[in-house]
Amino acid sequence: MLFILRPLAWVNTHVLRLGRQISVVALGLMVVVILTQVFFRYVLNNALAWPDEAARFLMLWMVGLMAPSAMRWSGFVAIDTLPSALPRRPALVLTAVLLAMSLGVLLVAVQHGYAHTFGFGGRFDSSSLRVPLEWVGLEGFKLKLRYMYGSLLTCVVLLISVTVELILRTVLDLVAPDADQPSKDELEMMMGAD
Numbered sequence: 001m002l003f004i005l006r007p008l009a010w011v012n013t014h015v016l017r018l019g020r021q022i023s024v025v026a027l028g029l030m031v032v033v034i035l036t037q038v039f040f041r042y043v044l045n046n047a048l049a050w051p052d053e054a055a056r057f058l059m060l061w062m063v064g065l066m067a068p069s070a071m072r073w074s075g076f077v078a079i080d081t082l083p084s085a086l087p088r089r090p091a092l093v094l095t096a097v098l099l100a101m102s103l104g105v106l107l108v109a110v111q112h113g114y115a116h117t118f119g120f121g122g123r124f125d126s127s128s129l130r131v132p133l134e135w136v137g138l139e140g141f142k143l144k145l146r147y148m149y150g151s152l153l154t155c156v157v158l159l160i161s162v163t164v165e166l167i168l169r170t171v172l173d174l175v176a177p178d179a180d181q182p183s184k185d186e187l188e189m190m191m192g193a194d
Helices: 002-043 051-072 081-085 088-118 146-175 184-191
Strands: 125-131 141-144
Touching: 002 051, 002 146, 051 125, 051 146, 081 088, 088 146, 141 146
Parallel strands: none
Antiparallel strands: 125 141
């Protein structure tokens, strides 16, 4: 199992780190967009059409790229009274069962995310987000909603990868507690701290 866990943990570490960096940029852009809307609406008394949708677009991608990191480092809200009250092995079994159930839900969610992104709804244009290319002599265009919906699909795929890693770690803790698992924190430190 270690021969699967090691490369998966390495890939997750790199991809999630990139996702966090993109999320930081998305958060900064979201603040700029919202402040732009506030300035135009309340100072110039001329509300713009695009900032609300642009902020929502950035927020969805920020969440979609941060949620897998939160899951990997137990950053989600959790009720852990029962696992912490159980002895080590039953707690690990319970954790493995809960992770397997999560994986089942995520596998269904990836089908919905794919259908939503590449299906009927994804073909529509955004109501207000437009890429202005007139300044370079090209015709501008409205963004397709699939670029917004793609955040769900990306999030679910990354969550599946993290869940598989966590299941492998939990099963290894059960069957070979002395196995030399790659530490999530050590992988991060080898790459350099965020």
